[in-house]
Amino acid sequence: MTIARPAAAAAPDLASLPRLGVGVLYVPSLPAFLRQHVDTLDYMAIVPDRFWADDGPRAGTRFREMDRQVELLDWVAERKPIVGHSVGLSIGSADLFDEEHVRQIARWQARYGFPWHSDHLSFNRLPGLDAHSDLAGLAVPVPYDHDVLEMVAERAQRVREIVPVPFLLENNVYYVDLPDQDMSEPEFLNALSARGGCGLLLDIHNVYANSVNHGFDAREFLRAVDLSRVVELHIAGGSEMGGMYTDSHAGPVAGPVWDLLDEVVAAAPNLCAITFEFEDGYLPALGGDDGVLRELERAREAWNRRPAARG
Numbered sequence: 001m002t003i004a005r006p007a008a009a010a011a012p013d014l015a016s017l018p019r020l021g022v023g024v025l026y027v028p029s030l031p032a033f034l035r036q037h038v039d040t041l042d043y044m045a046i047v048p049d050r051f052w053a054d055d056g057p058r059a060g061t062r063f064r065e066m067d068r069q070v071e072l073l074d075w076v077a078e079r080k081p082i083v084g085h086s087v088g089l090s091i092g093s094a095d096l097f098d099e100e101h102v103r104q105i106a107r108w109q110a111r112y113g114f115p116w117h118s119d120h121l122s123f124n125r126l127p128g129l130d131a132h133s134d135l136a137g138l139a140v141p142v143p144y145d146h147d148v149l150e151m152v153a154e155r156a157q158r159v160r161e162i163v164p165v166p167f168l169l170e171n172n173v174y175y176v177d178l179p180d181q182d183m184s185e186p187e188f189l190n191a192l193s194a195r196g197g198c199g200l201l202l203d204i205h206n207v208y209a210n211s212v213n214h215g216f217d218a219r220e221f222l223r224a225v226d227l228s229r230v231v232e233l234h235i236a237g238g239s240e241m242g243g244m245y246t247d248s249h250a251g252p253v254a255g256p257v258w259d260l261l262d263e264v265v266a267a268a269p270n271l272c273a274i275t276f277e278f279e280d281g282y283l284p285a286l287g288g289d290d291g292v293l294r295e296l297e298r299a300r301e302a303w304n305r306r307p308a309a310r311g
C-alpha cells in the first residue's frame with residue numbers, strides 16, 4: 001500500500017531548502033568512522049548541546065565548549081554541511097522558556113551554517129537555578145491539547161525570530177497513552193506546523209514504535225500527517241524491553257521502518273535529509289563501521305526514490 005495524498009502548498013522557506021541527502025547523527029564513537037568514511041555522508045547532524053557544558057543562567061560564562069569534540073566537528077564542517085538537532089530547548093515545559101539557550105543555538109547556526117535546526121516536541125526540564133539539577137533525563141511527550149498547542153506554537157515563532165533559518169520539531173515516542181487529549185498526534189503536528197510556522201522532523205522509528213506499543217496502523221498515521229511540512233526524517237533501530245518496543249537506537253534500522261521510509265520519501269515533496277540515528281555504544285551491535293555503511297547505503301536507496309531523483 002502506498003501513501004497517496006493531494007500535494008499541499010508548501011511554505012516557501014521549506015521549499016527552498018537544500019536537498020542534502022543521507023547523513024548520520026554524530027555520537028562520540030564515530031570519530032574513526034568519520035576520518036575514514038566522511039565522503040559517504042552528504043551531511044552530518046549534531047546535537048549542539050553535547051559540544052558544550054552548560055553551567056546555567058547564573059554562571060559568568062554559561063556555555064563552555066569541549067575543545068576536542070569541537071575540533072572534530074570543525075574538521076567535518078570543512079567537508080560537509082552540518083545540521084543542528086538540539087535537545088536542550090524543552091519547548092513543552094510550561095514554566096520555562098530558555099531564550100539564552102536559543103541564542104546559543106543561533107550563534108552555532110551562524111558559525112556552522114545549519115540550513116535548518118530542530119529540537120523535540122517534548123519537555124525534559126523544569127524551572128531551576130542551574131542547568132543540571134532540573135533535567136528529567138528523558139524527553140517527556142506533551143499532551144495534544146489546545147492550550148499546549150498555543151504555547152508551543154508561540155514559542156516556535158519566537159525561536160524562528162531568534163534563529164534565522166527554518167525550525168523543525170520532532171515527533172516523540174510515548175509509552176503511556178494520555179487519556180482525553182483534544183487532538184490526535186497528526187492533527188496536533190499539522191496544527192503546530194501551520195500556526196508555529198515550523199517544519200517537521202518526522203522520526204519514522206518513533207511512529208513505528210508507537211504503532212507497535214499502542215496498536216495503530218503506522219501507514220494510516222503517516223497519511224494523516226501533512227508531509228509537505230517534513231524536511232528531515234529520522235530512522236533507527238529499537239529493542240524489546242518489559243513487553244514494550246523501545247526507541248533504544250540499539251542497532252540496525254528495524255525492517256518495517258525501511259518500508260515506511262520508502263513510502264514517506266515518495267510522498268514528502270520538501271524532504272531534504274534522512275538521518276540515521278544510533279546510540280553511542282551500539283557501534284559493535286551494528287557491525288562496526290561496515291554496519292553503519294550498510295545502513296547509509298540502504299537509506300540512499302530510499303533517497304534515490306524521491307520523485308525528483310527519478311526525474
Ligand SMILES: [Fe+2]
Binds near residue numbers: 203234277
Ligand atoms: Fe529521532
